[in-house]
Amino acid sequence: MDTSEQRHKVIGPNETDPKVDNKLALLLFVAQAACMIALAVSWISDTKAVDLAVDVDEKLADHPTVKSSLGSILAAVVCSLLASIVWLFFFMKLVARCAVTILKLVNLLVPALLLAAGGGCISLSSSCDFENCTSVLPAAGAGLVALAVLNLLWLKCVWEKLSLTAEILSRVCSVLVAMPGSLFVSYAMVVVLLAWWVLCAAAGLKLNALVRADYGAAAAAAGAEEAPSTLAVLLVADTAVAFCLFWGHETLRNIAHTTTCGTVATWYYYPTSSDDGARCCRPATVKALRMACTSSLGSIAFGSFLLAVMDIVSFFVQKAFDSLPEEVKDSCVVRLLRGCVTCCLGFVKSVMEWLEEYAFVFIAIYGMGFVEAGREVRLLMRRSGLGAIAQTTLLSGVFTLGKALGVLVGAAAGAGVAFALAAPLLFTLLAGAATGLVASSVGLTVIDSGAKTIFVCYFEAPDLLPSDLAGLSDGLKVATDRDTSKLIAL
Numbered sequence: 001m002d003t004s005e006q007r008h009k010v011i012g013p014n015e016t017d018p019k020v021d022n023k024l025a026l027l028l029f030v031a032q033a034a035c036m037i038a039l040a041v042s043w044i045s046d047t048k049a050v051d052l053a054v055d056v057d058e059k060l061a062d063h064p065t066v067k068s069s070l071g072s073i074l075a076a077v078v079c080s081l082l083a084s085i086v087w088l089f090f091f092m093k094l095v096a097r098c099a100v101t102i103l104k105l106v107n108l109l110v111p112a113l114l115l116a117a118g119g120g121c122i123s124l125s126s127s128c129d130f131e132n133c134t135s136v137l138p139a140a141g142a143g144l145v146a147l148a149v150l151n152l153l154w155l156k157c158v159w160e161k162l163s164l165t166a167e168i169l170s171r172v173c174s175v176l177v178a179m180p181g182s183l184f185v186s187y188a189m190v191v192v193l194l195a196w197w198v199l200c201a202a203a204g205l206k207l208n209a210l211v212r213a214d215y216g217a218a219a220a221a222a223g224a225e226e227a228p229s230t231l232a233v234l235l236v237a238d239t240a241v242a243f244c245l246f247w248g249h250e251t252l253r254n255i256a257h258t259t260t261c262g263t264v265a266t267w268y269y270y271p272t273s274s275d276d277g278a279r280c281c282r283p284a285t286v287k288a289l290r291m292a293c294t295s296s297l298g299s300i301a302f303g304s305f306l307l308a309v310m311d312i313v314s315f316f317v318q319k320a321f322d323s324l325p326e327e328v329k330d331s332c333v334v335r336l337l338r339g340c341v342t343c344c345l346g347f348v349k350s351v352m353e354w355l356e357e358y359a360f361v362f363i364a365i366y367g368m369g370f371v372e373a374g375r376e377v378r379l380l381m382r383r384s385g386l387g388a389i390a391q392t393t394l395l396s397g398v399f400t401l402g403k404a405l406g407v408l409v410g411a412a413a414g415a416g417v418a419f420a421l422a423a424p425l426l427f428t429l430l431a432g433a434a435t436g437l438v439a440s441s442v443g444l445t446v447i448d449s450g451a452k453t454i455f456v457c458y459f460e461a462p463d464l465l466p467s468d469l470a471g472l473s474d475g476l477k478v479a480t481d482r483d484t485s486k487l488i489a490l
Contacts, residue, residue, distance in 0.1 A: 010291060010367035011266045011284070012273070018295035021369030025305060026298030029251060032244045040199040043206035072423030073431045079417050080410035080432035084439035087409040088183070091402055092173040092447070099170035103162055106397035107155055111148040118144030158390035165394045165451075172450035175267050178274040181285030182260040182450075186442050189256040193249060200245040207237045239312070246311035250304035254360055255292045258300060260449040261364035262288025268457040288364060299363045299370040303356045310349040317341060354392065357449065361456040380459055391455060399444045403437060410436015 008016040020026065095102055121141030176183060211233050266273045266284035273284045292300060321329065321338045328334055358380065359373040368376075381388060414432020418425040 009265075009269065009365055010295075011262055011287065011365060012270045016367075018291055018367035020295050020298055021367075021372075022298035022302040024298075025302035025370075029247065029297070029301035029305075033248060036200055036203045036241075036244055036248070039203035039206040043202045043209070046206070046209075069424060069427060072417060072421050073427055075421065076414040076417040076423075076428035076431040077435045080413040080435035081439055083413040084406050084410050084436045085183075085187075085443075087406060087436075088402075088440060088443040089177060089180075091405070092177050092443075095398070096170045096173040096177065099166040099173075100163060102398060102401075103166045103169070103394060106401055107162070107394060110397055111151040111155070114144050114148035114151065118142065118148060154393065158386065158394060161387060161390040162394060164387075165391045168391065168451050168454050169395065169398070169447070172264065172447055172454060175264055175274060176446060176450060178279070179263055179267065179282045179285060181280055181282050182256075182263045182288075183443055183446050184280060185259050185285065185289055186256040186446050187439070189252055190438065190442055193252050196248045196252060197245065200241060200248070203244075204238065204241040207241060208234060211237055239316075242315060243308060243312050246315075247301075247305060247308035250307040250311070251297075251301050254300045254304050254356070255289075255297075257357060257445075257449045258292040258296060258360045258364045259285065259289045260446050261361045261453045262291065264450040264453040265361070265365045265457055268454060269461070291367065292364070295367060296363050299368070299373065300360065302370040303359060307349065307352060307356065310345065310352060314342070314345045314349065317345065357452055358388070358456060361453050364453075365457070365460070380456060384455070384459055388452075388455060391451060395448065395451060399448065402444045403440050406436045406440025406443075407433050408436070410434070410439065 010016055010018040118141040121137045121144065125137035125141070263282070263285045266288065270284075273282065277283045277286075321334070324334065355374075355377055358377045359370060362368060362373040362376045363370065366373075411429050411433040413436070414428040414430070415425060417423065417432070418428040
């Protein structure tokens with residue numbers, strides 16, 4: 001793999017001018033976005049959405065209880081969002097100080113819980129009075145115990161990489177606390193994603209209206225309620241809208257990911273960048289976001305296109321199973337087949353997503369095309385051995401813990417709003433919990449992106465590791481030498 005001295009980076013103060021790659025993907029993405037916007041605007045103007053909003057507001061005025069409940073839910077969402085963001089910064093500071101301890105506790109807690117649950121199922125099977133308990137509970141207990149044993153065996157294989165992963169996690173959290181712009185970009189992207197979903201829904205309604213209007217005369221002439229050609233065209237139109245929805249969703253999500261990668265990579269190569277500019281708007285973050293939305297957008301759109309293909313395939317597979325007759329759909333064979341196909345498609349999508357996240361790190365650093373970045377990921381995986389997989393599995397428990405605590409923080413904030421406003425507790429509690437889950441998930445995704453970036457940066461340029469990271473450097477070098485020796489032996 002080439003070192004950073006042999007290739008020019010597009011980050012930092014001495015960056016080269018980024019080039020635009022994957023121009024065809026860029027043009028197609030911009031074209032489909034423009035079509036969706038035009039259709040949505042046309043639907044809004046035709047349906048007079050502003051007048052509809054006024055009518056809804058007038059109807060809500062006649063039902064003050066409903067309006068008050070909606071207001072309390074909105075207050076719960078806002079308060080939960082603020083509380084979750086504050087909690088996330090506290091969580092990052094805690095992890096930055098106690099990463100090793102947290103990783104050990106979380107990764108040992110999972111098999112301990114599985115063993116406890118398995119033992120509980122086995123012990124309850126003898127005293128349970130419900131039907132089939134004597135056969136179901138022992139099998140479930142044995143399965144949980146087997147999962148715990150497999151989890152412990154995997155931990156034994158990757159335990160030597162735990163200190164390395166902890167150091168990476170600690171550094172990423174410290175960088176994001178000092179350069180939180182990536183977090184705010186990701187939160188802003190959630191709002192853009194919601195707007196994109198609403199826009200695509202409006203575009204779909206408009207496109208359906210156009211198809212029905214164009215083919216309505218043919219249906220009337222044929223004396224049928226719906227001409228066969230109309231149904232075919234509607235299917236094509238709905239498929240196109242669904243694909244555009246998925247493509248835009250994946251692209252916007254990966255823009256946020258690439259922005260984080262560029263920010264953390266800039267810190268890696270230029271540690272003083274964490275002190276430049278305003279804290280919430282570091283130049284490194286602004287530059288990374290600008291490149292993700294301009295010169296690198298074609299590469300991001302190309303990678304997101306592949307993910308959108310998997311999304312649309314999964315969507316139609318589920319639709320195909322749902323369209324089966326009830327007696328066929330409810331059979332054990334079809335249910336088993338549906339579960340297997342769904343799991344396989346989900347696994348393929350997850351692996352593609354995981355590999356592409358590393359590819360976007362190379363795109364953020366070097367501004368290369370997606371295909372070239374894919375080759376670099378292949379070389380990285382060969383060189384790092386189990387390092388990338390071990391890091392992902394070790395960090396997954398920490399992220400799950402963070403999400404669970406985020407839900408609790410959001411629910412507590414929602415409950416506080418309910419008591420303060422004398423509002424219904426259930427709705428505000430659920431709204432707060434959902435907001436806490438979303439806010440914590442977005443923040444933890446940013447941490448994961450930063451961890452992948454440091455992992456790539458070291459294997460690209462180990463000699464440029466900041467001098468204050470001697471412990472991390474030693475750990476990475478030991479892991480690299482060991483994995484490389486195993487690769488050569490193979």
